[in-house]
Amino acid sequence: MKIGIIGAGIGGMAIAVRASLQGHDVEVYEANDFPGGKLSEFRTKGYRFDAGPSLFTMPQYVDELFRLAGENPSDYFSYEKLSTVCNYFWEDGTALSAYADTDKFEEELLEKLLIPKGVLKDMLADSRTKYELTGRIFLEQPIHKLKPWFSKEVGKAMLKLYKLDIFKSMHQLNQKKLKHPKLIQFFDRFATYNGSDPYRASGILNIIPHFEHHFGAFFPKGGMINITNALHHLAVRNGVKFHFNKKVEKIRVEQGKAKGIICDGENIDFGAVISNMDVLPTYKKLLPNEKHPERILKAERSSSALIFYWGIKQSFPQLDLHNIFFSDFYKEEFDAIKSGSIHHDPTVYVNISSKLNLTDAPEGCENWFTMINVPHNSGQNWDKLIPEARNNILKKLSRILGVNIEELIETEEILDPRRIQLRTSSHGGALYGTASNSRNAAFARHANFSRNIKGLYFCGGSVHPGGGIPLCLLSAKITADELSEF
Numbered sequence: 001m002k003i004g005i006i007g008a009g010i011g012g013m014a015i016a017v018r019a020s021l022q023g024h025d026v027e028v029y030e031a032n033d034f035p036g037g038k039l040s041e042f043r044t045k046g047y048r049f050d051a052g053p054s055l056f057t058m059p060q061y062v063d064e065l066f067r068l069a070g071e072n073p074s075d076y077f078s079y080e081k082l083s084t085v086c087n088y089f090w091e092d093g094t095a096l097s098a099y100a101d102t103d104k105f106e107e108e109l110l111e112k113l114l115i116p117k118g119v120l121k122d123m124l125a126d127s128r129t130k131y132e133l134t135g136r137i138f139l140e141q142p143i144h145k146l147k148p149w150f151s152k153e154v155g156k157a158m159l160k161l162y163k164l165d166i167f168k169s170m171h172q173l174n175q176k177k178l179k180h181p182k183l184i185q186f187f188d189r190f191a192t193y194n195g196s197d198p199y200r201a202s203g204i205l206n207i208i209p210h211f212e213h214h215f216g217a218f219f220p221k222g223g224m225i226n227i228t229n230a231l232h233h234l235a236v237r238n239g240v241k242f243h244f245n246k247k248v249e250k251i252r253v254e255q256g257k258a259k260g261i262i263c264d265g266e267n268i269d270f271g272a273v274i275s276n277m278d279v280l281p282t283y284k285k286l287l288p289n290e291k292h293p294e295r296i297l298k299a300e301r302s303s304s305a306l307i308f309y310w311g312i313k314q315s316f317p318q319l320d321l322h323n324i325f326f327s328d329f330y331k332e333e334f335d336a337i338k339s340g341s342i343h344h345d346p347t348v349y350v351n352i353s354s355k356l357n358l359t360d361a362p363e364g365c366e367n368w369f370t371m372i373n374v375p376h377n378s379g380q381n382w383d384k385l386i387p388e389a390r391n392n393i394l395k396k397l398s399r400i401l402g403v404n405i406e407e408l409i410e411t412e413e414i415l416d417p418r419r420i421q422l423r424t425s426s427h428g429g430a431l432y433g434t435a436s437n438s439r440n441a442a443f444a445r446h447a448n449f450s451r452n453i454k455g456l457y458f459c460g461g462s463v464h465p466g467g468g469i470p471l472c473l474l475s476a477k478i479t480a481d482e483l484s485e486f
């Protein structure tokens with residue numbers, strides 16, 4: 001069958017590979033002149049920056065695609081496991097390294113925060129339990145169908161429902177289990193991994209640390225961009241045809257069936273269409289005359305990001321690949337995001353890929369991807385908010401690192417929610433589609449198939465099972481299973 005895919009994001013490329021391995025004739029239409037969507041790169045004045053994602057977990061989902069195609073993943077794509085997952089800094093001078101080795105991390109917690117051994121491991125064991133009880137159900141199956149609900153796994157999870165902490169917020173749960181404010185903040189931050197708010201998101205999201213501290217955090221050789229390159233080349237090797245600079249205008253539907261697309265005013269026929277574009281604009285722009293799932297389209301969007309890509313003419317030995325400079329006003333920071341604004345003391349994330357990929361910055365310099373969580377774009381005055389945030393970030397980093405950072409910036413680019421929306425069509429520039437701030441968030445996401453239009457599928461961060469690279473790759477797996485039943 002001829003299959004048309006709209007969008008060459010991570011999810012779009014992964015489903016292209018899977019569909020072509022199912023024997024379909026696959027074509028991808030991409031609005032940009034490059035693949036990868038949010039996962040792209042750019043270069044300026046001797047510096048290279050990964051533009052979007054910086055944290056890579058669950059690399060086995062990328063490997064799986066190569067194996068499916070009968071290839072050895074390491075011939076095309078390699079990565080290293082991080083021994084220090086992330087460095088954390090607070091205003092009072094505390095600096096903490098989260099080591100991948102939990103024994104070493106516990107020693108660090110004891111030395112820096114006087115947290116007795118066992119506390120971290122208990123917390124990670126709880127995370128593991130939550131993952132083992134629900135991970136396969138919610139992340140690897142089509143939960144919008146009845147079949148997965150009549151399985152042994154669901155029965156087992158139901159019996160242990162009390163262990164899932166669905167009815168507490170992440171913060172309430174962490175506060176109850178941890179007591180130490182800095183360790184609570186450390187665990188609360190995992191809510192931001194899918195653009196959510198730990199003071200509102202359900203305690204079930206405490207499965208997230210399991211990804212980072214059990215499976216591990218990784219860095220792809222050559223930078224995050226090589227995830228995009230690897231998938232793009234794999235798809236091409238397997239016969240997928242990419243059309244760049246091709247913005248799809250409409251999905252053609254006849255008698256309840258997806259029949260093809262309209263691009264550059266031309267009708268192109270397909271037996272099935274898969275949208276990797278955000279589901280909201282897919283309905284509003286490409287399917288204006290069809291019935292819309294309004295309740296799903298109105299679900300709260302995840303947070304977005306404000307990023308300053310700085311070429312820094314100094315190197316900082318106390319920093320690593322991932323660095324967090326925590327706000328002293330964590331609750332207020334999320335309250336500000338909820339109200340559509342930015343707190344004056346935001347938590348700042350600095351990613352420095354040149355720590356591992358030395359050619360990403362000139363010698364003695366570093367490429368700082370400096371990011372804060374911000375609300376999605378709902379028409380705020382960004383031209384006022386951005387310089388204010390820049391100033392607050394610079395003051396904070398300079399305070400904690402004891403150096404005037406502004407004087408060290410030799411090149412600067414900025415990405416804000418408006419530009420994320422413009423470049424990827426993600427509604428409001430939300431990074432992860434819908435937020436997971438409500439208990440039923442998993443069900444508030446669109447399924448990977450359309451109930452009303454036969455032969456129409458959805459794959460990527462705005463639909464089931466959610467945003468982030470690993471979930472987009474799982475989204476492709478679930479969509480491929482649906483497609484095989486068409």
Ligand SMILES: Cc1cc2nc3c(=O)[nH]c(=O)nc-3n(C[C@H](O)[C@H](O)[C@H](O)COP(=O)(O)OP(=O)(O)OC[C@H]3O[C@@H](n4cnc5c(N)ncnc54)[C@H](O)[C@@H]3O)c2cc1C
Binds near residue numbers: 009037424
């Ligand atoms: C700044 C930032 C930081 C992030 N950090 C992380 C991280 O550290 N770790 C992590 O795992 N995830 C992270 N994410 C999230 C992750 O990048 C996304 O969840 C994932 O890349 C989304 O992939 P996707 O398949 O949904 O497609 P997208 O990347 O959203 O791409 C969709 C594609 O569809 C194309 N398109 C849209 N409309 C049309 C149309 N009409 N016609 C043709 N093409 C169209 C777009 O041009 C785009 O290329 C981050 C995202 C951002 C922006």
